[in-house]
Amino acid sequence: MPSPRRLLAAIKTVRVWVVLGVLAPLGMLLVSGFMLYELRREMWARTEDTSRNLLQVIETDIARNVEIMDLALQGVVAKIASPHLVDASEPLLQLVLFDRVVTADGMGILVLFDEHGTGLLNSRYPAGAGGSFADRDYFQVHQRDPEAGLYISKPYQSRMSGAYTVAFSRRITKPDGTFGGVAVATLKLSHFTQILSQIDLGRNGSINLIRQDGIRIMRYPYDVRDVGADVSGSSNFQRFLREGKGSFAEWANRDGVHRLFTFTQVGAFPLVLSIGISTEDVEAGWRARALMIGVTLLALFGLAVLLALLCGRELRRREAVEAELARLSMTDGLTGLPNRRRFDEALAAALDASSRSGRPVGLLIVDADHFKRFNDRYGHAVGDEVLRGLARCLSARIHRPYDLVCRIGGEEFGVILPGTDAEGAARVAERLHEEVTTLTVAAAGLNPGAVTVSIGLAEAVGGAPSELYRAADTALYAAKSAGRNRTCRAEARPAAPRLRLVARADAAS
Numbered sequence: 001m002p003s004p005r006r007l008l009a010a011i012k013t014v015r016v017w018v019v020l021g022v023l024a025p026l027g028m029l030l031v032s033g034f035m036l037y038e039l040r041r042e043m044w045a046r047t048e049d050t051s052r053n054l055l056q057v058i059e060t061d062i063a064r065n066v067e068i069m070d071l072a073l074q075g076v077v078a079k080i081a082s083p084h085l086v087d088a089s090e091p092l093l094q095l096v097l098f099d100r101v102v103t104a105d106g107m108g109i110l111v112l113f114d115e116h117g118t119g120l121l122n123s124r125y126p127a128g129a130g131g132s133f134a135d136r137d138y139f140q141v142h143q144r145d146p147e148a149g150l151y152i153s154k155p156y157q158s159r160m161s162g163a164y165t166v167a168f169s170r171r172i173t174k175p176d177g178t179f180g181g182v183a184v185a186t187l188k189l190s191h192f193t194q195i196l197s198q199i200d201l202g203r204n205g206s207i208n209l210i211r212q213d214g215i216r217i218m219r220y221p222y223d224v225r226d227v228g229a230d231v232s233g234s235s236n237f238q239r240f241l242r243e244g245k246g247s248f249a250e251w252a253n254r255d256g257v258h259r260l261f262t263f264t265q266v267g268a269f270p271l272v273l274s275i276g277i278s279t280e281d282v283e284a285g286w287r288a289r290a291l292m293i294g295v296t297l298l299a300l301f302g303l304a305v306l307l308a309l310l311c312g313r314e315l316r317r318r319e320a321v322e323a324e325l326a327r328l329s330m331t332d333g334l335t336g337l338p339n340r341r342r343f344d345e346a347l348a349a350a351l352d353a354s355s356r357s358g359r360p361v362g363l364l365i366v367d368a369d370h371f372k373r374f375n376d377r378y379g380h381a382v383g384d385e386v387l388r389g390l391a392r393c394l395s396a397r398i399h400r401p402y403d404l405v406c407r408i409g410g411e412e413f414g415v416i417l418p419g420t421d422a423e424g425a426a427r428v429a430e431r432l433h434e435e436v437t438t439l440t441v442a443a444a445g446l447n448p449g450a451v452t453v454s455i456g457l458a459e460a461v462g463g464a465p466s467e468l469y470r471a472a473d474t475a476l477y478a479a480k481s482a483g484r485n486r487t488c489r490a491e492a493r494p495a496a497p498r499l500r501l502v503a504r505a506d507a508a509s
Helices: 004-011 014-080 090-097 137-144 189-196 235-243 279-329 340-357 371-378 380-396 422-436 465-481
Strands: 107-113 119-122 164-173 179-188 206-211 216-220 246-251 258-265 271-278 361-368 404-409 412-418 453-460 487-490 499-502
Touching: 014 107, 014 164, 014 179, 014 189, 014 246, 014 258, 014 271, 014 279, 107 164, 137 164, 137 179, 164 189, 179 189, 189 216, 235 246, 235 258, 235 271, 258 279, 271 279, 340 361, 340 404, 340 412, 340 465, 361 371, 361 380, 361 422, 361 465, 371 380, 380 404, 380 412, 380 422, 412 422, 422 453, 422 487, 453 465, 465 487
Parallel strands: 453 487
Antiparallel strands: 107 119, 107 179, 164 179, 206 216, 206 271, 246 258, 258 271, 361 412, 361 453, 404 412, 487 499
């Protein structure tokens, strides 16, 4: 499990802040999208409730009109069969049979036809007007079927008024049980259009009244081409019949408009009523708001992402500057080598690893011989060039990636050799002496061999860095005292260092 410090450090990284800067507005965008989705669902639910309520009002009104027609027809059939009216005159029959109810506004006419389809009595026109109506479907149905009951005809154009009409009819049976004619009450389709014109269903809304055999009685908005059309083969009508009542969204077969259809059967009559509201009209307001909110959120999201990226870039720049400052704080400005601070950290780390692995750490302290003479004779510029040359020579002979060459201070250098014993460190020191002999400084006329170094060598397995450094430094002074241009070795972690001089074959100076 990561420690709190590591977790805090991970949170502070540039990538995390950039990701958070992107995820935060993205989360807001997703939440807003979900809210818009919920708003759309609520809008559809309200639309469906409104459609059902409106459908119920229209269905109740149509059912009431049909019931009035049927009651009038039943009354006429019952009265015409009364023996008291057998010898009544035509004016008396008109008064008895055709009252104010059936002649109210919106009603067509009420007619009694004999068994041949000829009009006997008419609530508005003279008897026999229009000739024979034996060709009408309402006459033929009752002529064939004594049990037809109330029949709602196909819509047709009246021969007398010219208006498109639908007829409601019942059979008249003679005392001997034979067919005696038909009682018919008509209703103009304009009666429906006047009622439905007061309802606002939007630009592409529609209302359909259809018989259960698929014959459309009327459609609103009104178009004479829709009157009497057969829609029994349409998938939407089949669904009306199959489900009885309900709602669904589908493409209309007539005009290809996608609508929310709400439908029901009209009372107990063989009629289906449906309301269709264009889904485009339903969602128009929501889409406008969703577009406005969406564009605003996308703009804010883009701005937030841009700011996050800009902030990330600035943070990366700051990290780069901080890394460079950290590097510079660990780097010697003259030679480019790691400085004393880096040397102390690396030596402590190497000894800590050594205490765990049991492998020794070799340390070389390298010091330029007679460096003060170079500064006094040639100036500090030449002295600086000598130090830079020594740094190049020492680095050229250190090849392992975990070895480290540092400038400790002045003309003194340190070489940390992890996993290296005294013998190995002595071989490295020998190579360093060889490399330094190649150093030249053309500006001061210093030829190869003019610059030499003294080296103090020590090794330790674990322990304190100061002890190992003190041992190597003591060995360095021993090398200086022994004549310079040589390496002296100290025992590992000595309490009082016992020095053993290791002189090079050419160390006569």
